[in-house]
Amino acid sequence: xxxxxxxxxxxxxxxxxxxxxxxxxxxxxxxxxxxxxxxxxxxxxxxxxxxxxxxxxxxxxxxxxxxxxxxxxxxxxxxxxxxxxxxxxxxxxxxxxxxxxxx
Numbered sequence: 883x884x885x886x887x888x889x890x891x892x893x894x895x896x897x898x899x900x901x902x903x904x905x906x907x908x909x910x911x912x913x914x915x916x917x918x919x920x921x922x923x924x925x926x927x928x929x930x931x932x933x934x935x936x937x938x939x940x941x942x943x944x945x946x947x948x949x950x951x952x953x954x955x956x957x958x959x960x961x962x963x964x965x966x967x968x969x970x971x972x973x974x975x976x977x978x979x980x981x982x983x984x985x
Contacts, residue, residue, distance in 0.1 A: 886923045889916050894935045900942035904953035907946045914939075914971045939971060943981060947974035 883891075896902070896910040917924075917932065924932065939946070950956050956974060959965075965972045 884923070886917070886920045886928070889913055889920065890924070890928055890931060890935075893917060894931060897935050897938045897942065900945040902949065904949040904951070907949045908954060908959070910939075910946075911972055915965070915969050918969060936971075940977065940981075943974055943977045947978050950974060
């Protein structure tokens with residue numbers, strides 16, 4: 883199995899379990915970032931799978947945000963890891979605010 887396939891499988895599996903700890907959410911965010919770095923390697927079918935997993939991720943964003951808040955300062959982690967703004971999944975608080983505003 884290619885590394886990209888492994889990452890995609892891990893991310894797809896992870897987004898199905900919103901009850902995980904904040905540490906596991908951070909691993910999920912890292913996995914999604916690793917996928918972003920390899921996005922050009924994804925087949926069309928894998929891109930569709932990633933889009934579906936991203937959609938599921940967004941349905942649980944409030945829970946992810948709360949879980950991470952118990953174990954880490956998300957803003958500090960983004961700064962420390964130099965997370966680019968294009969990695970939107972790392973901006974959980976912004977996603978939560980946007981979802982609340984949309985309601």
